[in-house]
Amino acid sequence: MSPAVVVTEEEGRSKLVSASSPSLDCFSQNGVVDLKERNYLGLSDCSSVDSCDSTLPSLCDEKKVNLNLKATELRLGLPGSQSPERDLDFYSTKLDEKPLFPLLPAKDGIQKTVVSGNKRGFADTVDGFSQGKFNGNTGINVMLSPRPVVAHPNTVKEMPSKVLQERPCAARGTTGHNHAGAASIAGSQPASKAQVVGWPPIRSFRKNSMATASKNNNDEVDGKPGPTALFVKVSMDGAPYLRKVDLRTYTTYQELSSALEKMFSCFTLGEQLLF
Amino acid sequence: MEHTFPQKVLEHLFSFIDSNKDRNAISLVSKSWYEIERRCRKKIFIGNCYAVSPTTVIKRFPELRSITLKGKPHFADFNLVPDGWGGYVHSWIEAMAVNIPLLEEIRLKRMVVTDESLELIAKSFKNFKVLVLISCEGFSTDGLETIASNCRNLEELNLQESDVDDLSGDWICYFPDSYTSLVSLNISCLNNEVNLSALEGLLGRCPNLQTLCLNHAVPLDQLPSLLSRCPQLVELGTGVYSTEEMRPEVLSSLITAFSGCKQLKSLSGFWNVLPSYLPAVYPICPRLTSLNLSYAIIQSSDIVKLIGQCPNLLRLWVLDYIEDVGLEAVAASCKDLQELRVFPSDPSCLEPNIALTERGLVSVSKGCPKLQSVLYFCRQMSNAALDAIAQNRPNLTRFRLCILEPHTPDYLTLQPLDSGFGAIVEHCKDLQRLSLSGLLTDRVFEHIGTHAKKLEMLSVAFAGDSDLGLHYVLSGCENLRKLEIRDCPFGDEALLVNAAKLETMRSLWMSSCSVSFGACKLLGQKMPRLNVEVIDESGPPDSRPDNCPVEKLYIYRSIAGPRLDMPGFVWTMKDDSSRRLELDVAGVEAQFRNL
Numbered sequence: 001m002s003p004a005v006v007v008t009e010e011e012g013r014s015k016l017v018s019a020s021s022p023s024l025d026c027f028s029q030n031g032v033v034d035l036k037e038r039n040y041l042g043l044s045d046c047s048s049v050d051s052c053d054s055t056l057p058s059l060c061d062e063k064k065v066n067l068n069l070k071a072t073e074l075r076l077g078l079p080g081s082q083s084p085e086r087d088l089d090f091y092s093t094k095l096d097e098k099p100l101f102p103l104l105p106a107k108d109g110i111q112k113t114v115v116s117g118n119k120r121g122f123a124d125t126v127d128g129f130s131q132g133k134f135n136g137n138t139g140i141n142v143m144l145s146p147r148p149v150v151a152h153p154n155t156v157k158e159m160p161s162k163v164l165q166e167r168p169c170a171a172r173g174t175t176g177h178n179h180a181g182a183a184s185i186a187g188s189q190p191a192s193k194a195q196v197v198g199w200p201p202i203r204s205f206r207k208n209s210m211a212t213a214s215k216n217n218n219d220e221v222d223g224k225p226g227p228t229a230l231f232v233k234v235s236m237d238g239a240p241y242l243r244k245v246d247l248r249t250y251t252t253y254q255e256l257s258s259a260l261e262k263m264f265s266c267f268t269l270g271e272q273l274l275f
Numbered sequence: 276m277e278h279t280f281p282q283k284v285l286e287h288l289f290s291f292i293d294s295n296k297d298r299n300a301i302s303l304v305s306k307s308w309y310e311i312e313r314r315c316r317k318k319i320f321i322g323n324c325y326a327v328s329p330t331t332v333i334k335r336f337p338e339l340r341s342i343t344l345k346g347k348p349h350f351a352d353f354n355l356v357p358d359g360w361g362g363y364v365h366s367w368i369e370a371m372a373v374n375i376p377l378l379e380e381i382r383l384k385r386m387v388v389t390d391e392s393l394e395l396i397a398k399s400f401k402n403f404k405v406l407v408l409i410s411c412e413g414f415s416t417d418g419l420e421t422i423a424s425n426c427r428n429l430e431e432l433n434l435q436e437s438d439v440d441d442l443s444g445d446w447i448c449y450f451p452d453s454y455t456s457l458v459s460l461n462i463s464c465l466n467n468e469v470n471l472s473a474l475e476g477l478l479g480r481c482p483n484l485q486t487l488c489l490n491h492a493v494p495l496d497q498l499p500s501l502l503s504r505c506p507q508l509v510e511l512g513t514g515v516y517s518t519e520e521m522r523p524e525v526l527s528s529l530i531t532a533f534s535g536c537k538q539l540k541s542l543s544g545f546w547n548v549l550p551s552y553l554p555a556v557y558p559i560c561p562r563l564t565s566l567n568l569s570y571a572i573i574q575s576s577d578i579v580k581l582i583g584q585c586p587n588l589l590r591l592w593v594l595d596y597i598e599d600v601g602l603e604a605v606a607a608s609c610k611d612l613q614e615l616r617v618f619p620s621d622p623s624c625l626e627p628n629i630a631l632t633e634r635g636l637v638s639v640s641k642g643c644p645k646l647q648s649v650l651y652f653c654r655q656m657s658n659a660a661l662d663a664i665a666q667n668r669p670n671l672t673r674f675r676l677c678i679l680e681p682h683t684p685d686y687l688t689l690q691p692l693d694s695g696f697g698a699i700v701e702h703c704k705d706l707q708r709l710s711l712s713g714l715l716t717d718r719v720f721e722h723i724g725t726h727a728k729k730l731e732m733l734s735v736a737f738a739g740d741s742d743l744g745l746h747y748v749l750s751g752c753e754n755l756r757k758l759e760i761r762d763c764p765f766g767d768e769a770l771l772v773n774a775a776k777l778e779t780m781r782s783l784w785m786s787s788c789s790v791s792f793g794a795c796k797l798l799g800q801k802m803p804r805l806n807v808e809v810i811d812e813s814g815p816p817d818s819r820p821d822n823c824p825v826e827k828l829y830i831y832r833s834i835a836g837p838r839l840d841m842p843g844f845v846w847t848m849k850d851d852s853s854r855r856l857e858l859d860v861a862g863v864e865a866q867f868r869n870l
Contacts, residue, residue: 198353198761199736200622200652200679201710203410205436205464209546209570210620212491233358242358248623 204231204244211248236264282307286315295320317341322756322781324362324386325806328835329370340379341405342371346386348784348829349734350759352410355786355827357812359842362386363413365395372399380405387411393418397425405431415440416465423449430483431459444469444492450477459486463512463544468492471501478504485538488512491546496525499532506535513544516571521551529555543567543592550577560584567592569618575601575630583608592616595631595652602635606642614648615639622652622679633660640667648673655686656713661695665702674699675710681737681762684714691715697722700730710734720744724751732757742769749773759784766824767794774802782831786810790828793821798830799848806833807848808841816846 211230230247243263250256280288289312292298302312318341321327333339346362348355364386371378378400388411396403403426408414416439422432423446447469450457457477462469471493478484484505493501493514502508518525529552533539539559548571563585568578569592578593579601588609595617597605605612617636620629633656640646646668656678665671685692692713700706700723709730711719715738723730724747731754739745746769748758758780766789770777777783777798792809795816799807809816810827837847 196681198350198355199681200619200677201353201734201736202618202622203352203436204354205410205438206569206618207622209491212546231354244354244358 207231234260234263236260239264282311285311289315293318314338318380319343321345323831323833324364324367325835325838326781326831326833329367331834333370333374337375339371339375340377341382342367342378342380343382343384344386345384348759348782349385349757350761350784350786351385355761357810357842357844360810360845361838361840361842363840364388365392368392368395368399372396376400377402379403380407382407382409383411384409385411387413388418389413390415390418390421394421397421400426402428404428407431407433407435408437409433409435410437412438416442416444416446419446420449423447423454424451427451427454428456429454430456431486432457433459433461434464435461435488437464439465441465441467443467445473447477448473452476452480455480456483457481458483459510460484461486461488461512463488463490465490466492471497475501475504481505482507484508486510489514489544491515491544494518495529495552496522499525499528502532502536507538508536509538510541510565511536511539511544512567513542513546515547516545516552517547517549518552521549526552526555530558534558539563541565541567545571548573548577550574553577553581556581557584561587563588565590569594569616572596572620579604585609586611588612590614592618594618594620595629596620597635598630599632599635599638600630602631603638603642606638609643611645612639612643613645615643615646616650617652618650619652619677619679627654633657636660637663637667640664645670647671650675650677652677652679654679655683656692656695657685657687658690658692658695658698659685659687661692662698665695665698669702669704671699671703672705673708674703674706675708675734676712677710678712681712682714683712691718693718693722697726700726705729708732711738712736716740717744717747720747724748727752729754731755733759735760735763737762739763739765742766745769746773749776755779756781758782760786760788762787764789767791770794771797774798774805777805777830778802778832780832782829784827784829786827788828789824791822792816792819792825795825795828795848796821804832804834806831806837809846809848810844811846812844 208230231244232247233242234245235242243260245256245260245263247256250259285308289298289301292301295318298312298316302309313335315338316336317338319332319336319339320343321332322345324344324346332342344364344367346364347360350356351360362385364383368381372395376399379402381396381403382405386408388408393414396406398421406422406426406429411434414437419432419439422429444465444467450473454477458481469490469492478487478501485508487501487505487508487510489498489501489512491514495513495515495518498513502511533555536559540562542556542559542563542565545568550573553573560581561584564587566582566585566588567590568581571578571594573596575596575598578597582588582591582601582605586608588605589611591605591609591612591614593601593616597617602617605615615636617631631653633653636649636651636653637660640649640663647670649671650673653676656676661676684690685695693716696709696711696715696719700709704726706727707729709723709727709732711734717740720739720743723733727733730752733748733752733755735758742765744763745760745765748755749769750773755776760783763785765785770790771794795807795809798805808829808831809825810829811825813826816823816825837849841847
């Protein structure tokens with residue numbers, strides 16, 4: 001596994017902190033600005049106030065940089081190369097202001113940076129996001145079961161409302177089709193809504209079997225069912241645990257990718273606390 | 276009294292007693308009976324692999340031949356337990372390999388089994404006969420190769436619903452030509468095609484084969500030749516039940532093959548059904564006692580035609596395509612029916628797209644006097660229907676109702692379904708297992724606590740108003756063994772006040788409830804024979820205030836102490852300083868009594 005190499009951008013400059021990766025030079029020189037990298041390991045700080053300003057790209061926006069990235073970056077430098085300054089203030093304030101592990105996107109959106117040396121940056125594979133689509137994407141609730149709305153001192157105010165949205169008509173007692181995001185996910189199925197993890201209680205084996213079966217039996221039956229769940233396991237280098245993802249809840253690669261990012265962003269905890 | 280019968284006589288008497296419950300009772304009679312019993316116990320069932328250590332089991336029962344182990348909590352079936360949680364079987368296999376080389380049977384459910392474990396099994400137990408892996412994971416077809424190569428006396432290989440890394444279909448070639456003892460083979464979970472000619476050879480040389488469950492990759496046109504090798508089959512799971520286009524010669528060879536199976540009593544499989552091929556099974560329908568069409572996407576009329584020919588069905592699993600009208604037909608023709616399961620064809624769709632409602636279940640409850648076990652997914656329910664079901668069928672022992680949309684009220688009155696479920700527990704006095712759904716308040720739990728005295732397993736989701744609900748259940752259900760709860764507003768008090776109850780149960784699961792971390796700690800410290808495990812993927816729970824609710828909580832009784840294989844997202848609430856907390860607990864208890 002190639003170690004992640006961090007590209008930090010400060011004031012418009014690209015600084016490569018790596019002993020060797022010519023490919024990175026190409027990236028930084030050849031219009032990285034057109035591409036958007038994703039850092040699944042969360043080496044960017046997802047709770048820094050600064051980074052929250054960078055909304056979904058405005059692509060040439062090298063200035064909107066997460067300066068606190070330095071604090072958590074992995075280095076592949078030669079001995080004697082500059083070591084990052086630890087921003088201690090950052091760690092003490094973040095606990096008050098932001099959730100430690102916002103598993104849902106804060107209003108800002110995706111954090112920038114980090115390209116791994118040999119691996120294709122995520123940005124290579126997508127064109128860019130439309131802000132609205134991402135922010136409205138509250139339908140993805142893949143690994144979280146909906147939490148009761150309880151006051152958490154550490155919780156961002158957006159959290160409860162998002163949690164409410166994702167709970168299947170928690171206190172309402174009616175069928176709630178009030179998820180704008182869900183509609184975009186469900187695509188051709190406006191009557192479906194954000195899926196609650198583990199509900200209805202059907203084993204993955206059965207869900208996957210039905211998914212395969214319904215594909216092949218398309219014209220057979222009245223009241224043809226829509227797509228059912230299709231679970232796959234996702235494993236990310238460096239992350240200690242696998243995750244299960246229901247591919248049917250995403251209609252585009254971007255949605256899947258952002259959901260995966262959220263899912264794996266919680267693994268940054270270990271790194272942050274270690275420092 | 277103990278000296279009335281010599282040991283040998285007692286041993287002989289005990290050998291007639293098979294049930295685990297009775298064996299456990301025998302061991303409690305006296306010390307000498309305990310000693311005699313333990314030395315001749317052959318079979319053991321361990322409902323929670325973390326409740327006891329392998330060493331303890333082996334020390335007590337040195338003559339074991341059969342072991343059954345269950346690992347992950349039941350809600351793991353629905354992705355509520357993160358990967359890596361645990362349930363590894365390897366340490367058990369290692370211990371038994373050394374100490375119980377004559378072990379013959381291993382049955383596992385929801386456990387992690389590696390190829391290494393399989394190899395150890397294959398090489399350690401010379402007389403190994405039965406391997407059953409239900410909903411297990413962690414192994415590949417490589418592991419199956421070692422089993423096939425080494426287990427000369429293997430009788431059963433059952434991989435039901437396991438998640439197998441299917442690397443190659445050639446593992447089945449590893450059964451040597453001299454191997455002839457197969458009785459039961461279930462490979463329905465495999466994704467890829469197994470080597471068909473090897474399979475055919477295997478079937479042909481195993482005269483005792485009774486159960487064969489194929490996977491969907493086995494083409495239908497191969498089924499007749501497979502069946503011709505084992506016409507003595509009692510249970511068959513077909514592969515895919517269609518061909519690209521209907522081929523009359525396939526149909527006729529199927530008819531011939533099925534007609535040759537005179538003992539066939541149970542049918543399943545039916546992945547991707549082409550209805551024109553269904554008549555092939557008509558000849559065996561009158562003998563069928565078990566029919567699983569729960570993967571078959573076919574219309575109600577085809578289902579009814581098929582079931583209409585199966586008057587002796589005891590067990591029927593089907594999709595909601597059967598519709599109310601189909602269930603009425605079942606009620607009319609299957610008078611011996613004991614178990615009904617109706618699965619949703621499209622769980623995520625909210626609109627009622629299928630004409631299956633509560634009426635179907637009511638008609639079956641009315642028409643099938645022997646109905647005991649129900650699993651029913653539907654979109655609407657009423658208290659009146661539940662009441663009717665309860666009065667029609669007081670002999671129900673398992674009742675699991677899943678109304679697809681959480682918090683759905685009685686569709687006629689818009690009231691909660693409290694009284695309907697209340698009728699169920701009141702009339703069905705032998706009810707052992709119950710799953711709730713729909714709009715429910717604390718009242719339903721009051722009913723359950725009052726009436727469900729034989730209840731052993733209760734599953735609750737999106738229900739209740741307050742801690743009272745949980746308190747009713749924990750204080751009222753005397754035989755409760757397993758309780759699993761998700762998304763209910765149950766918190767600390769009911770749990771703490773009923774802490775002693777938890778030691779009488781196998782396990783309690785609570786997720787997305789309101790149990791605080793502080794309460795978990797208290798419980799862990801106060802109850803040394805309970806393992807209180809907090810599952811929280813967002814970080815260590817002690818980095819947040821004690822009054823923060825935990826994500827998921829799994830509490831189980833154990834004499835093995837906290838387990839040693841917990842992943843990073845599971846925390847055990849074990850602490851040595853238990854004394855100072857007794858005051859806290861007493862305070863909470865006093866408060867609660869004043870409610």
